[in-house]
Amino acid sequence: MTQAAGREARLGGHILADALVAQGVTHAFCVPGESYLDLLDGLHARRNRIELVTCRFEAGAVHMAEAYGKLTGKPGVALVTRGPGACHAAIGVHVAFQDSTPLVLIIGQIPFEETDRESFQEVDYRKMFAPLAKWVTQIDDARRIPELMAHAFDVATSGRPGPVVVAISEEMQKEMAAVPDLPPAPVFPPHPAPEALPRMMELLRRAERPLVVLGGQAGWTAQGRADIKEFLLANDLPVAVSFRRMGLFDGTHPNYVGDLGVGADAALVRKAKESDLFIAIGTRIGETVSQGYTLMDMAGSKPIIHVYPEQAEIGRVYRPALGITADLNAFAAAARALPPVGTPVWSGWRAELRAAREAQAKAPAYEGPLNLAVALQALEKVLPPDTIFTTDAGNFATWPQRFMHVSEGQDFLGPTNGAMGYSVPAAIGAKIVHPQRTVVSFVGDGGFLMTGQEIATAFHHGVAPIVMVFNNGMYGTIRMHQEKTYPGRVSATQLTNPDFARFIESFGGHGEIVEATDQLVPAFQRAVASGKPAVIEVRTNPEQVTNRSTIAELRAQAAKG
Structure with missing residues (x-):
């Protein structure tokens, strides 16, 4: 074995596996391919350090990795x-x-000497992923693996977190090199400027x-959430969360006033427009939060305080009265230490917002044997206090969003x-x-048949999530828009x-079918007791296409013009 600077030479694939270990990686989610066999062999040698999760579809593997990033x-x-593997992963x-989630995607690449010949499965990943990732690189020299992988992890976590794509050529993985492993650099996060607070x-x-709007997900620590909550409550501030960020603030607390995103309560949207100070912490104030850029004018007639870890995002659309570039947890710790404003004049305003939230969470008398709102609220009462929720896209997702309350200690993951x-x-x-935590997946019938086969991965790795499939026999969101625009012309x-x-x-898991209100909780309890991966099919009324409108009502509204 050759030596360099006292270090043994290693195969590039093994250097790459060691680089992941050096960066503190504990799990990697994959669909295997011949383009990175040497990395797989390196991970076999480090199997006591990194758990390699074998998935069934590349999109599923990256979604699992993204959820890991959100939670950790x-x-x-x-x-x-x-x-094809890289395209599926996109x-x-x-x-x-x-979602501003730290992620590192590693893609096997063709042999470097075949570049630009349209070799088998050749793609230029720098071009392909340029608009989708914070940074895209390719490693063609085994000696640069520690340097480039360390930088990839730094980029993924710095400022606004996000994905980094690293392509690794075949021959690089087979090269021998004697190089040191590089651990993460100890970097202190940015704190608010002294005059900002x-x-x-x-x-x-x-x-x-x-009105305060909390956003972000992966950037918050448990201590950071506790600190920001103490600051907000000390000043009796009304707190909304941005789209699919219900886990950031206790939904049962009197200061919680709802979520600003797709399907937001109209009363909250009206109140947000009436607010005279908009405090955005951790959210970019994007299209969904701003309700299609309608909550405020871009010139800043309403004062905005925008706290975000990436300076380039502050003022990108809305000109703030005050922009604070800071790590969210550092900001929260600093804000917690501030003396409160005293007796706030907005306690009545906060109570109005909370009353609107409570009013919209009351279950209407929906027609049919299944009142999904009542069933979900009954389910909420039996869920463990540390439940993790995941959700898909679709109209079904607005039901738990509107009628359930994500409490302290629970997490909510959604795209x-x-x-x-x-x-x-x-x-x-x-x-x-x-x-050890209960994990509940909310998914529609359309979304389940896109990646539901990944349930095989749960069996393969011995974990048992509970999947609730809301089945109305349609792509519900698109049908809603269709009925608004072209009523009765179903296509x-x-x-x-x-x-x-x-x-x-058929996998050996536990299945349930729910068709009535009082069936959901017992079905869920049986699913938990089974100890197996479970699917609870909730057969919903297709006429009730949203939690606010039926198809007949949408058609009637369209007819009125």
Whole structure:
């Protein structure tokens, strides 16, 4: 064995596996491919350090890694092969980008000497992933593996977190090199500028109708959440959360006023427009939070305080009265130490917002044997206090969003880019990260048949998430828009589905069918008691296409023009 600087030479694939160990990686989610056999061999040699999770579809693998990133704040790692594998993985990279989740995707690549010949499965990943990732690179020299992998993890976690894509050529993995492993660099996060917090408190003292919106997910630690909560409660501030971030603040608390995203309560949206100070902490104030950029004007006539870890995002759309570039947890710790404003003048305003939230959470008298709102609220009462929820995209998702309350200690993971097929693999990834916690996946019938086969991964790795499939036999969100725009002209939105309970039973799991309100809780309890991966098929009324409108009502509204 050759020596260099006292270090043994290693295969590039083994150097890469050691680089992952050096960065503190504990799990990697993969669909194997011949383009990275040497890395797989390196991971075999380090199997006592990194658990390699074998998945059934590349999008599912990246969704699992993304859920890992959301829950831990550390980059989730996914490994896929070149060409089709990388293309399948792209949706998960887009989720991580729009959700600001740290992620490192490693892609096997063609031999370097075949570049630009349109070799078998050749793709230029720098071009392909340029708009989807924070950084894209390719490693063609084994000696640079520690340097480039360390930088990949630094980029994924710095500023606004996000995905990094690393392509690894075949021959590089077979090269021998003697290089040191590089651990993470000890970097202290940015703190608020000394003059920022006094200015923030002065703006707050002038306000009469302030509204706080909490966003972000992977950037928050448990201590950071506790610190920001103490600051907000000390000042009796009304707190909303951004789209699919219900786990950031206790939904049962009197200061919680709802979520600003798709399907937001109209009363909250009206109140947000009436507010005279908008305090955005950890959210980019994107299209969903701003309700299509309608809550405020971009010139800043309403004062905005924007706290975000990436300076380039502050003022990108809305010009703030005060922008604070800071790590969210550092900001929370600093804010917690501030003396409160005293007796706030907005306690009545906060109570109005909370009353609106409580009013919208009351279950209407829906027609049919299944009142999904009542059933979900009954389920909420029997869930463990540390439950992890995952959700897919679709109209079904607005039911738990509106009628359930994510409490302190629970987590809620959902894709802000509206990706269908996220929930099931995310639930499996969450259960692998936290095997002792109850994990509940909310998914529609359309989304389940996109990545539901990943339930095989749960069996393979011995974890048991509980998947609730809301089955209305259609792509419900698209049907809703269709009925609003072209009422009665149904096109391409009807679905033919399997028996979802029998589907999971074919794997050896536990299946349930729910058709009435009082059936959901017993079905859930039986699923938990089984100790197996479970699917609860909730057969919903297709006429009740949203929790606010039926198809007949949408058609009537469209007829009125």
